[in-house]
Amino acid sequence: MSTAEAAADRPRVVLGVAGGIAAYKAALLLRELAETGHDVTVVPTAASEHFVGRATWEALSGHPVATDVWSGAVDVPHVRLGRHADLVVVAPATADLLARAAHGLADDLLTNVLLTATCPVLLVPAMHTEMWLHPATQDNVALLRSRGVTVLDPASGRLTGADSGPGRLPEPADIAAACRRLLAGGSRGRDLEGRTVVVSAGGTREPLDPVRFLGNRSSGRQGVALAAAAAARGARVVLVAAHLDVPPPAAVEVVAVGTARQLRDAVHAHAAGADVVVMAAAVADFRPATRADAKIKKTDDPGQDPVVVLQRNPDVLAELVADRSGATPLLVGFAAETGDASGSVLELGRAKLARKGCDLLVLNEVGETRGFATPTNAVTILGADGGERVVPEAAKDVVADVVWDAVVPMLATAVLPHPETGAP
Numbered sequence: 001m002s003t004a005e006a007a008a009d010r011p012r013v014v015l016g017v018a019g020g021i022a023a024y025k026a027a028l029l030l031r032e033l034a035e036t037g038h039d040v041t042v043v044p045t046a047a048s049e050h051f052v053g054r055a056t057w058e059a060l061s062g063h064p065v066a067t068d069v070w071s072g073a074v075d076v077p078h079v080r081l082g083r084h085a086d087l088v089v090v091a092p093a094t095a096d097l098l099a100r101a102a103h104g105l106a107d108d109l110l111t112n113v114l115l116t117a118t119c120p121v122l123l124v125p126a127m128h129t130e131m132w133l134h135p136a137t138q139d140n141v142a143l144l145r146s147r148g149v150t151v152l153d154p155a156s157g158r159l160t161g162a163d164s165g166p167g168r169l170p171e172p173a174d175i176a177a178a179c180r181r182l183l184a185g186g187s188r189g190r191d192l193e194g195r196t197v198v199v200s201a202g203g204t205r206e207p208l209d210p211v212r213f214l215g216n217r218s219s220g221r222q223g224v225a226l227a228a229a230a231a232a233r234g235a236r237v238v239l240v241a242a243h244l245d246v247p248p249p250a251a252v253e254v255v256a257v258g259t260a261r262q263l264r265d266a267v268h269a270h271a272a273g274a275d276v277v278v279m280a281a282a283v284a285d286f287r288p289a290t291r292a293d294a295k296i297k298k299t300d301d302p303g304q305d306p307v308v309v310l311q312r313n314p315d316v317l318a319e320l321v322a323d324r325s326g327a328t329p330l331l332v333g334f335a336a337e338t339g340d341a342s343g344s345v346l347e348l349g350r351a352k353l354a355r356k357g358c359d360l361l362v363l364n365e366v367g368e369t370r371g372f373a374t375p376t377n378a379v380t381i382l383g384a385d386g387g388e389r390v391v392p393e394a395a396k397d398v399v400a401d402v403v404w405d406a407v408v409p410m411l412a413t414a415v416l417p418h419p420e421t422g423a424p
């Protein structure tokens with residue numbers, strides 16, 4: 001395959017960069033997109049060149065860079081770039097850029113591209129908290145969202161200088177995940193707006209003594225991807241996080257837990273008002289019956305080696321099924337299966353769905369190199385109604401959206417109280 005053919009196969013992304021201090025993080029986003037097979041053209045605003053120079057964008061993207069519509073006018077770049085893009089992402093999007101985009105101004109190359117783009121558009125705001133919360137900015141964001149533009153909520157945390165609050169640019173990996181989601185399936189819009197979802201993620205650890213624990217290999221990536229996708233689709237998300245290997249996404253409430261029993265308490269506390277609970281965490285079925293107060297020492301006599309006695313942990317998902325009243329919350333379980341003499345992965349999944357009594361079960365085959373701590377997953381979504389949807393191997397954030405695609409119509413048909421009025 002020629003280089004030109006290889007480039008033609010790659011999704012074409014226009015990365016707009018507006019003039020904020022977070023512009024430097026766009027270089028990391030560009031590198032991640034380029035390394036994962038995207039053909040990226042950077043369109044900075046003139047103001048952003050105060051923060052990052054165009055040599056950086058040209059070197060990392062391999063394409064020339066322009067800020068105005070007059071450079072290379074013979075190619076009509078403002079029309080070509082917008083029309084040919086598969087995705088336009090602007091990170092950071094400043095208050096000024098959001099205002100210009102909302103009102104259809106076209107005074108530089110980036111705003112021209114936004115007006116000519118027919119593909120999904122993702123805007124990633126970053127600014128001081130006051131600017132983000134100002135009614136002018138909030139109205140502009142609402143207007144853009146009503147037109148189908150995806151606008152991520154900024155992260156909370158330290159901003160330029162000593163202040164902190166909502167306004168930080170989300171991590172480049174989170175923005176790249178949002179880009180992949182839009183490229184994979186277009187915009188789902190905010191079909192979880194007004195809903196509250198609880199997602200458990202990661203793996204619990206059961207202490208043996210102050211320094212040792214029984215744990216598992218779950219990285220939390222799939223649960224984090226589910227939480228990020230739900231937040232992008234407008235849900236209020238509570239992420240019950242047990243020892244994640246990856247940072248939690250912006251715009252979700254994180255409740256950190258360690259053991260299965262702590263996870264159970266946190267999930268029960270938040271399940272009460274939730275529309276959906278997704279149990280993606282790998283919860284330890286057993287814990288050591290006793291926890292030593294001091295580090296367990298070895299002795300010279302191998303006959304004295306300690307024996308660990310295990311005790312059952314609560315089954316959180318089964319408890320949620322037993323506790324729920326009516327249709328709420330909708331319960332989604334996960335099943336990690338290897339298959340064994342008693343049945344295939346699919347047979348064990350069906351049996352587990354029947355045993356657990358949840359509404360959906362996301363089944364994945366695991367092994368030493370499959371399922372855990374990898375960026376991809378291949379799953380089958382089993383419904384209590386007998387439905388079955390096979391999701392071939394895909395990035396975990398793409399799998400996450402397919403799971404929500406299965407949940408959303410069930411929320412619409414279940415007789416759930418209206419999120420604001422409380423009426424059925």
Ligand code: CTP
Pocket residue numbers: 260279280281282283284285313314315316317318332333334335336337
């Ligand atoms: N789960 C739970 N509480 C536990 C164990 C599991 O809530 N103590 C949940 C998991 O979060 C997952 C589902 O139950 O959503 C299935 O987990 P899995 O480990 O596949 O199954 P188990 O019920 O533990 O059954 P087994 O290990 O015997 O296959």
